[in-house]
Amino acid sequence: MREHMTGGDAMVQAVLRHGVNTVFGLPGVQTYPIIDALQRAGNQVRFVSSRHEQGSGYMAYGYAKASARPGVYTVVPGPGVLNTGGALCTAVAGSAPVMCLTGNVPSNFIGKGRGHLHELPDQLATLRSFIKWAERADCPQETPGVIDEAFNQMLSGKPGPVAVEMCWDTMADSALVTMPELPTPPAGPEVDQDEIEAAGKLLTEARRPMIMCGAGTQHASKEVLALAEILDAPVTAFRSGRGVVAEDHELGVSSAAAWELWQDTDLLIGIGSRCEMPYLRWTGMTRADDRPAGPKLIRIEIDPVELLRLKPDLGIVADSADGTRALAEEAAKSYRKTANARTRIADAKVTARAKVERIQPHVAYLDTIRSA
Known part of the structure; x- marks a missing residue:
């Protein structure tokens, strides 16, 4: 035109x-x-x-x-x-x-x-x-x-x-x-199979992994859930990643339940997330460690600069859907589920709910709104 x-x-x-x-x-x-x-x-x-x-x-x-x-x-x-x-x-x-x-x-x-x-x-x-x-x-x-x-x-x-x-x-x-023709939409980076295989090796050593979602996973619900099902891993989020796996799913957990599980988590998989909750919120908001202590950390990030701000044990530069799908396929080859993993998650949900119940009348109001 x-x-x-x-x-x-x-x-x-x-x-x-x-x-x-x-x-x-x-x-x-x-x-x-x-x-x-x-x-x-x-x-x-x-x-x-x-x-x-x-x-x-x-x-x-x-x-x-x-x-x-x-x-x-x-x-x-x-x-x-x-x-x-x-x-x-x-x-x-x-x-x-x-x-x-x-x-x-x-x-x-x-x-x-x-x-x-x-x-x-x-x-x-x-x-x-x-x-x-x-x-x-x-x-x-x-x-x-x-x-x-x-x-x-x-x-x-x-x-x-x-x-x-x-x-x-x-x-x-x-x-x-x-008015020129519309340009081709930007493509995401190609998944590096070497990074995926290295992440797969970390997974085989883990017995209690956790997945943390951020805003970058809002289009990757299917892929995140598939990975969680293979690992029997709880999926949590802070703010923008909520709803990627619903908290009424047996693998979806609130931040409160995630805290109950965090103490013996041995591998965190951060997907499209700055991982603010475990490394800022749960550490007092004053520590600026670029290589956090605690469980092993795998991050799937489309922005390679993010992997320099919070340095993981293994970083995968990819769109969250592509990277998570590839990691799920790799995990399916050799990951051995931990016995009673889903029972552990269910118990953490019950414990967290009991603690949250003390916040009244606010929780009662929320329950009424959600059931309406």
Whole structure:
């Protein structure tokens, strides 16, 4: 498609090409061309307005986590963007695909420090200091390419928040814009069979393994459960990994039950997880060991840098579904289950529940809500 459009239309049409049908935001003078473009897009997109920029950012974050689709929002630059900083930081922590579309001062004011409306000394540098990626589209014609790269950065490897800005004047300018074919979605790294075989050897030495899931396993429930069934291993999570294996499954355990099992666990398999619970929460939140003491540690991570932050005995760089599937196939060859492993897990659940029952009336309220 090639047609005349404003920079705002180019931003919106480029985003819609990626399957986005909902945009959150709060209109403002520097982003009126985006709002106008959303109106012109009609039934292709739903715009949800908030009363404060922070609400726009958090709605996009919640949408991304609940739908497993990118959450897109638009706010004015400067203080508007900064008002969404909490949501962007949360998206970094939760590895959520969130995209901010914003403006900036007119292009001939960039870097001048004249105190233009909502001017920051360097908005891109500010954003780049704490989110995954940020870039400016300098004219309508290059906007589709910038948006495509934003989606690539947001979704490749470990997902995370990104931002695209456009100056006030260039967002309103019109030009002949070509919408290219959608790029091929980013592929995950190829599983290294040597790493899988080495992990399999660690598994054969373990008698009481535990699996910990993070946000990176939300698409890998089937693979995680298959591995857990082969090992008769409890599966736990902290926050973003909850629900990968439901806690009402006999192998799914709450954090409280996981603590009961942790004391004699001899191998932890962290999948798409920073393993915050055992190595931060359960150690007092002040120890920054990059090689933790305790049971052996296998980590499956799509981001190789994560394996340097918390160093495992064996690291597997892979998408969680691919890596877990390969590890399950390797474990099925030689892993010998420990007798009464599921009884041990059931006993831990009972013990944990008895302790949690003391927190009243809160637990009674939760039980009522869950049974409704």
